[in-house]
Each structure stands twice: as structure tokens, then as C-alpha cells.
Amino acid sequence: MDLEEVVKDEDSEDEINEGARVIEDRRKLELLGLSEDQKRFVTMWTSFVKKHRVLVDGHMNWAYEVFTKYHCAELVDSTxxxxxxxxxxxxxxxxGLLKPKTVAACAAILQQYREQK
Structure with missing residues (x-):
């Protein structure tokens, strides 16, 4: 640490360590009593949301469609x-967070992948 960082008037307690966040997320999943596949899906979705900064309900349609495209191989391979x-x-x-058009588009993405495979 530099001297400037030490004498700065900022509080670092509000920062969240990424390792601690992962452990906390795992603990939350254990409390919910989900199956291993459900836990895996929740972990995939959570990391996607964090990585792509899905912040509001209006982002949900494009986010779910992109998530489906990104993970279609895993979704098709694991029932x-x-x-x-x-x-x-x-x-x-x-x-009310997903439109019917998005639901149909996501289903079509998986169907196209199955047909290509």
C-alpha cells in the first residue's frame, strides 16, 4: 500500500471481497434446499447478471435471451x-418480467441448437 492510500479519507469497509461474495452465495443456496442442478443454474444466472450488470427489470428480456444463447449447449446437454x-x-x-416474444425466442434458440447438433 502506498502512503497516499493509507492517509486517504476513504473507508474500505463498504467494499465486498469477491471471494467472500462467492462463499456467501453458496451458503444462501444451501439454505434454500435446491437440487444440484438448480444450484448450478442459479450460480450460472447470478454470475451472468453480475458480469453483464443486469440492473433493472427492463434489462431482463435481452439478458435472458443472451443467457440462453451463451449457455445453450449446457442447457441442451443437461435435462x-x-x-x-x-x-x-x-x-x-x-x-411480468419476460415478454411472450422473449419466451418464444429463447425456446427457438434451444430448438435450433438441438437440430444443428
């Missing part, structure tokens, strides 16, 4: 993971 993806998509739709 339980695909079910976790579907259930989450239905929940988002029921809450």
Missing part, C-alpha cells in the same frame, strides 16, 4: 438444468 431454466423463465414471465 435437469434445462428444467431449472424453464421454471425460472416461467417465474419471470408470471411476474
Amino acid at each position: 435437469p438444468l434445462a428444467w431449472a431454466w424453464r421454471l425460472f423463465m416461467i417465474k419471470l414471465y408470471d411476474m
Whole structure:
């Protein structure tokens, strides 16, 4: 640490260590009683949301579509993971966060991947 950093008048307690965040996220998942595939999906979605800074409900449509494109191979290869993806998509739709057009587009992405494979 430089002398300037030491004498600065900023508090670093508000900063969150990434390692501590990962441990905290794992602990939360353990408390929810999810299956391993559900935990894997939640971890994938959470890291995607953090990486791409999905901050508001209006981002949800493009985010879910891009997430589907990015992880389509994993979703097609793992049936339980695909079910976790579907259930989450239905929940988002029921809450009004996903449009029917997005749901259809995401399903089409997986269908196209299956046909190419």
C-alpha cells in the first residue's frame, strides 16, 4: 500500500471481497434446499447478471435471451438444468418480467441448437 492510500479519507469497509461474495452465495443456496442442478443454474444466472450488470427489470428480456444463447449447449446437454431454466423463465414471465416474444425466442434458440447438433 502506498502512503497516499493509507492517509486517504476513504473507508474500505463498504467494499465486498469477491471471494467472500462467492462463499456467501453458496451458503444462501444451501439454505434454500435446491437440487444440484438448480444450484448450478442459479450460480450460472447470478454470475451472468453480475458480469453483464443486469440492473433493472427492463434489462431482463435481452439478458435472458443472451443467457440462453451463451449457455445453450449446457442447457441442451443437461435435462435437469434445462428444467431449472424453464421454471425460472416461467417465474419471470408470471411476474411480468419476460415478454411472450422473449419466451418464444429463447425456446427457438434451444430448438435450433438441438437440430444443428
